[in-house]
Amino acid sequence: MLSMNNQIKHFGALLLLIISVISVSCNSSGSNSHKKQLISFRHLNGINYSEVARLQKNGLSFNEYGYQLEPQWKLKFVSDDSVSIFSPIKNQFINFPLTRGYDSVFNAARSWLKIKKMTKDSLVMEILKAKGDSIDISGAKVYMLFYADDYVKNVLHTDTTTLRHPSRKDTLYIKSLVAKANTDITKAFAARQPVQLISKSALVKVKQEHTPPDIMNNFDASDDYLDPTFNITINKAYQDFYYSFSVCVDDKGKMHYLKPLIDFGMAGDDGKQAYIRVSQGVMDSYLKYYLQTIPGTTLGFTHASTITIHVEGKAAASGTGKK
Numbered sequence: 001m002l003s004m005n006n007q008i009k010h011f012g013a014l015l016l017l018i019i020s021v022i023s024v025s026c027n028s029s030g031s032n033s034h035k036k037q038l039i040s041f042r043h044l045n046g047i048n049y050s051e052v053a054r055l056q057k058n059g060l061s062f063n064e065y066g067y068q069l070e071p072q073w074k075l076k077f078v079s080d081d082s083v084s085i086f087s088p089i090k091n092q093f094i095n096f097p098l099t100r101g102y103d104s105v106f107n108a109a110r111s112w113l114k115i116k117k118m119t120k121d122s123l124v125m126e127i128l129k130a131k132g133d134s135i136d137i138s139g140a141k142v143y144m145l146f147y148a149d150d151y152v153k154n155v156l157h158t159d160t161t162t163l164r165h166p167s168r169k170d171t172l173y174i175k176s177l178v179a180k181a182n183t184d185i186t187k188a189f190a191a192r193q194p195v196q197l198i199s200k201s202a203l204v205k206v207k208q209e210h211t212p213p214d215i216m217n218n219f220d221a222s223d224d225y226l227d228p229t230f231n232i233t234i235n236k237a238y239q240d241f242y243y244s245f246s247v248c249v250d251d252k253g254k255m256h257y258l259k260p261l262i263d264f265g266m267a268g269d270d271g272k273q274a275y276i277r278v279s280q281g282v283m284d285s286y287l288k289y290y291l292q293t294i295p296g297t298t299l300g301f302t303h304a305s306t307i308t309i310h311v312e313g314k315a316a317a318s319g320t321g322k323k
Contacts, residue, residue, distance in 0.1 A: 038100045039115060041077040049123055049146040050074045052163040057141040061170055064177065066190030066298060066305070067226060069142060071164050075108075083108045089212070116143070121151040171299055178303040182251045188304035191296020194228040195249045195307050198292040205233040206291065228296075229308040234286050237313030243279035244311075250304045253293040257283055261308065282311060 051071035055061055061069045074086035076093065080100060084093040085108065099107040104115040105128065117124040123146040152160060166174075180187040197206045209229040211221045244261040257280045264272045287309070296305040 038102060039104050039106055040080055040100075041083075041098075041118075042080055044077045044118070044120060045079060046076065047120060048074070048076050048149040050149055050152065050160045051144050051146050052152070052160055053145040055143050055145070057143075059167075059169060060173055061166060062173060062177075062298075064189065065226070066177070066192065067222065068166075068192060070222075071144070073144065073146070075146070085109050113144075121148050121155070122146060166299060174299045174301060178298070178301045181304040185248045185250055185256055185304045188248050188250075188306050189298075190226045191303065191305040192225055192298040193296060194225045195296045195305060196292075196294040197230050197232070197307075198294070199290060200292055201290045203235045204286070204290040205235075207231045225296075227308055228305075230310070232287070232291075232309060232311040234290070234311065234313045235316075237286070237315055239313065239315050241278075241282070241313040242311070243275070243282055244309070245276075245279050245283070246306055246308050247283065248304055248306050249293055249295050251295050251302045253295045255283055255288060255293060258306065279311075282313070283309075286313075287311070 051073040053061070054069040054071045056063070056069065072088075074093075076084045077098075078084050078095060079098075081098050082095055083098045084095050086092070087094050096109045101107070106113055106115070112128040112130055114126045114128055115123065116126055123144075125144045125146070127142045127144065147156070147160075147163070149160075152158060152163065156163075177187075177189055181189055197208070199206050207230070209224075209231065211223045246258040246261060248256040248258055250256065257276075260272065260275050260279060262275070264275070267275075295302050297303070
């Protein structure tokens with residue numbers, strides 16, 4: 001495992017590598033001297049690569065909303081028109097067609113990428129943005145760093161899990177966001193380990209929605225923490241009801257009502273205010289009384305974050321276990 005000093009050195013070297021790649025790219029972008037050719041991966045065929053970092057141009061893997069760019073990919077180029085990418089769902093590598101373009105651009109697994117640096121030890125790729133039938137080659141300014149598995153094991157003498165840990169720069173940035181969010185809940189941000197709602201009564205059922213990562217979303221289940229959504233059923237309620245609203249859970253676990261999440265249409269402002277009054281009453285009575293609320297955390301720091309609640313009340317005694 002890498003020591004703390006070695007981790008810092010590794011991250012510094014990583015930043016220098018990506019910055020140098022960006023600089024070379026910018027300096028060469030205005031030159032027409034070089035002849036564009038189809039990119040080839042032939043000399044890399046058969047090498048197993050693991051993504052160890054995914055960073056914005058500023059060197060951070062987190063943004064101000066709490067979204068984390070996670071290094072997830074494992075890949076192996078099979079030929080110039082095929083790449084094998086690891087599926088964490090099937091726990092195996094799957095071959096995908098690889099479409100090569102000019103100017104180091106290629107497409108694989110529903111993603112457009114641009115090679116910025118390519119050696120047998122490492123790869124740096126930039127994620128490109130698709131706009132309809134065209135590709136914005138200026139990129140999203142998000143960079144993926146891959147190391148060959150043999151390089152990680154035999155040269156760096158570590159493992160990909162260690163290399164993927166958030167950097168000290170990320171930690172300092174998150175600490176600054178936490179300080180703001182815990183002072184002012186309007187500055188709440190998504191918690192990497194989201195809020196937990198735990199029922200304290202057999203009459204109340206809580207189910208959190210989960211997004212299964214698959215090829216259609218590039219194995220991205222980030223909605224689970226960016227917008228944690230809970231479906232809550234309350235049996236033997238005072239009457240039948242259904243309400244949807246957003247809540248901020250502060251660092252102490254206290255719920256703060258934010259806003260309703262429905263379209264009021266012809267009901268107008270009077271209907272909206274009535275909805276807020278009753279749904280907030282449901283939160284202040286049923287939810288605060290019957291639920292244990294554990295606040296969200298990011299990198300070990302507890303902070304205010306926002307969740308979505310859909311709560312259904314059932315006046316009948318069904319689901320209580322009584323005959």
